[in-house]
Amino acid sequence: MALRVGVIGVGYLGRHHARIYAGLDDADLVAVADGDAARADEMAGMYHCRAFERYADLLPLCDAVSIVTPTTTHYRVAMDCLAAGKDILIEKPITENLAEAKEIVDTADRKGLILQVGHLERYNPGIVAAADMIEQPWFIESERLSPFLGRGIDVDVTLDLMIHDIDIVIGLVRSRLMDIRAVGACVITEKIDVAKAWLEFENGCRALITASRLAPEKKRELKVFQKDSFISIDYQNQEVKRYFKTGTEIAFDLIKPESREPLKEELSDFVRCVRERRRPKVSGAEAMDALDVALRISALLNSSRV
Numbered sequence: 001m002a003l004r005v006g007v008i009g010v011g012y013l014g015r016h017h018a019r020i021y022a023g024l025d026d027a028d029l030v031a032v033a034d035g036d037a038a039r040a041d042e043m044a045g046m047y048h049c050r051a052f053e054r055y056a057d058l059l060p061l062c063d064a065v066s067i068v069t070p071t072t073t074h075y076r077v078a079m080d081c082l083a084a085g086k087d088i089l090i091e092k093p094i095t096e097n098l099a100e101a102k103e104i105v106d107t108a109d110r111k112g113l114i115l116q117v118g119h120l121e122r123y124n125p126g127i128v129a130a131a132d133m134i135e136q137p138w139f140i141e142s143e144r145l146s147p148f149l150g151r152g153i154d155v156d157v158t159l160d161l162m163i164h165d166i167d168i169v170i171g172l173v174r175s176r177l178m179d180i181r182a183v184g185a186c187v188i189t190e191k192i193d194v195a196k197a198w199l200e201f202e203n204g205c206r207a208l209i210t211a212s213r214l215a216p217e218k219k220r221e222l223k224v225f226q227k228d229s230f231i232s233i234d235y236q237n238q239e240v241k242r243y244f245k246t247g248t249e250i251a252f253d254l255i256k257p258e259s260r261e262p263l264k265e266e267l268s269d270f271v272r273c274v275r276e277r278r279r280p281k282v283s284g285a286e287a288m289d290a291l292d293v294a295l296r297i298s299a300l301l302n303s304s305r306v
């Protein structure tokens with residue numbers, strides 16, 4: 001039997017969750033909920049499911065839900081879904097603070113419910129293809145730049161954009177974080193809009209992570225430097241370039257994995273994890289680690305605000 005899924009919040013990203021679930025073989029999109037009733041109705045009309053203004057009314061129809069509401073609402077919505085016994089996928093960042101994140105993680109654990117967090121870059125074919133080439137990074141540099149879209153501005157850019165790369169970097173380095181330095185600024189909004197963070201790990205690896213929501217053009221790139229090779233991952237084009245030493249020469253590979261929609265990969269994996277009662281690859285622990293670092297960067301930046 002197909003898994004009965006619902007989507008709570010069908011704004012910019014939630015409508016893609018609805019579209020993808022509606023097309024999956026092993027899931028049935030049974031309902032969507034949005035505080036904006038017209039949005040919920042529009043999605044329900046498109047995907048032939050029920051629409052609700054209050055998410056509490058959607059829960060009895062579903063086995064599992066995606067929570068795609070603004071970050072500041074994740075805690076309340078997630079706790080209500082868990083109280084109703086539902087498996088949940090919460091969009092990133094899991095919450096805006098660690099205490100709330102921990103309560104969600106502990107509650108899901110105690111109730112034996114599946115909790116996945118939407119760090120979708122883990123499913124980017126470029127990252128998946130590069131994973132086998134990365135052994136012990138010495139230096140990592142990432143850039144995630146976006147023109148100002150007015151979205152995600154309920155939180156600092158560290159929690160909105162940078163957290164994607166924080167999650168990828170700490171997953172690749174797998175060593176204790178010893179020190180963080182950061183610079184950044186509030187420019188257009190009351191929150192940090194542009195930031196650079198320098199991370200130092202116990203094993204000697206260093207990472208420079210840049211995120212901005214005020215760039216002229218979109219860019220999403222991760223460069224990994226390690227002994228005898230340099231790997232550059234372009235998230236947007238889902239492409240990997242590898243430069244590596246062969247004797248005294250430098251060789252070059254361009255790897256173009258089969259193009260896939262990361263969000264579809266992520267939601268398919270969530271459905272599989274729920275059906276097989278398996279721990280997702282980005283569960284509460286990974287999401288809390290990334291949130292912890294993002295919050296420490298935010299705290300550094302906010303303490304030096306002028």
Ligand code: NAD
Nearest residue numbers: 009010011012013014034035036068069070071091092093
């Ligand atoms: P959005 O503002 O476009 O959409 C949010 C929707 O939630 C709106 O339609 C709003 O009416 C609805 N909503 C708010 N409170 C609600 C409630 N209590 N009950 C029901 N509906 C409610 O926001 P967005 O850009 O889609 O972002 C949503 C979440 O997704 C955020 O946490 C954001 O960080 C995350 N996000 C993740 C990625 C990614 O790459 N994984 C990309 C974009 C956004």
